[in-house]
Amino acid sequence: MNQSLLQILTPAGLIPDLETLKAWLTTTDNRLHESLVAAAFALKNQQAGPGIFLRGLMEISNHCQKNCLYCGIRGKNATVARYELSDEEILHLGQKAAQLGYASIVLQAGERQDNKFVLRITKLLKSLKSISLRDGVRGGVRRPDGSAGLGITLSLGEQKKEIFEEWYAAGAHRYLLRIEASDPDLYHQIHPQDALHTYERRIQSLRDLREVGYQVGTGVMIGLPFQTEEHLAKDLLFFKKMDIDMCGMGPYIPHHDTPLAQYAASIPSPERRLELSIRMVALLRLLMPDINIAATTALQVLSAQGREQAIEAGANVVMPNLTDLLHRSNYDLYDGKPGAAVDADVEDTDFARYLAQKNIPILRGEWGDSNHYFARNRD
Ligand code: SAM
Numbered sequence: 001m002n003q004s005l006l007q008i009l010t011p012a013g014l015i016p017d018l019e020t021l022k023a024w025l026t027t028t029d030n031r032l033h034e035s036l037v038a039a040a041f042a043l044k045n046q047q048a049g050p051g052i053f054l055r056g057l058m059e060i061s062n063h064c065q066k067n068c069l070y071c072g073i074r075g076k077n078a079t080v081a082r083y084e085l086s087d088e089e090i091l092h093l094g095q096k097a098a099q100l101g102y103a104s105i106v107l108q109a110g111e112r113q114d115n116k117f118v119l120r121i122t123k124l125l126k127s128l129k130s131i132s133l134r135d136g137v138r139g140g141v142r143r144p145d146g147s148a149g150l151g152i153t154l155s156l157g158e159q160k161k162e163i164f165e166e167w168y169a170a171g172a173h174r175y176l177l178r179i180e181a182s183d184p185d186l187y188h189q190i191h192p193q194d195a196l197h198t199y200e201r202r203i204q205s206l207r208d209l210r211e212v213g214y215q216v217g218t219g220v221m222i223g224l225p226f227q228t229e230e231h232l233a234k235d236l237l238f239f240k241k242m243d244i245d246m247c248g249m250g251p252y253i254p255h256h257d258t259p260l261a262q263y264a265a266s267i268p269s270p271e272r273r274l275e276l277s278i279r280m281v282a283l284l285r286l287l288m289p290d291i292n293i294a295a296t297t298a299l300q301v302l303s304a305q306g307r308e309q310a311i312e313a314g315a316n317v318v319m320p321n322l323t324d325l326l327h328r329s330n331y332d333l334y335d336g337k338p339g340a341a342v343d344a345d346v347e348d349t350d351f352a353r354y355l356a357q358k359n360i361p362i363l364r365g366e367w368g369d370s371n372h373y374f375a376r377n378r379d
């Protein structure tokens, strides 16, 4: 490992300043890149464990009341065929997850805040918990409060605090809500200017989630129009300041039917977005050694080995998609989103073979909560 890097690493991770992070994001020195990645991987093994956690991803609906300027399923995109999985389909996917040994699932959808939707999620959470209990998920799968069953992460956008409470009580215990861009000006540049899309509301939701007791995950898109390396360096410091438990970040990929696509020619090349994404993973691991960091699906659009590269840079979570292929193709966030090419089961895939070759165990039958969550609750 590069000597100067060793000197600034402490047992608790990296103590960087904005200038150092910016320099590391902009460097074209391959040896430095390799040193950062190697240091991050070593720190991940030490502080987050050697294994990879799995979450079975269900894209339960593409209906959305919002209009984020980058997202292919934004409400105003009339070209999308809208769908909603039935309760039976969702419960079936829960069973499939348990059978595959995925002790954790993620329910993701466009944002809706109407009562019908909220109540349906509450009901579904309870049913998913009881199904998984009957199916007897293996391993030490215990909720921090002692209950068992599938570990459930939600990614259902901003909600009122009482709704977050209701869903927590019904069985969810992790929540993913990306800040998308931690700089308020950049946030506003990539969202419509209205009361539904404010930075303040997003931040308040992250705070509410933490107060309710969730393990909180956030993240950003990398390579957005108008975004600089300074923005990304500040994103890393934002994650640290927010003391997050989990992070999912990945490259921005234009969707042709969105307002932001008009700036596609101005964004970094796919190679650079991939490199920046991998470096962001490595730097975040150095900053926050014991959190969970996802190797996100969008990385696979830029390179067939995108997820593998993220794992080598310190990511420790993958989210195989359980959604059936028909609906998956309508959960069309960005152009080239992996569809049939990505298997629900990681068994017998190039990805599994890569992990085996590198002696990286896949931890089936474990919830895979972040060590950071337990550490901050001990303090
Ligand atoms: N509606 C919820 C929300 O926004 O938090 C959850 C679903 S949303 C589709 C999940 C994530 O997709 C967003 O947080 C965003 O970062 C990502 N996403 C949307 N459009 C994208 C694009 N064009 N490129 C990369 N990621 C994108």
Ligand code: SF4
Pocket (backbone or CB within 6 Å): 064, 065, 066, 067, 068, 071, 072, 073, 074, 075, 109, 110, 111, 157
């Ligand atoms: Fe809706 Fe989420 Fe897409 Fe925004 S990112 S338009 S909230 S699905």
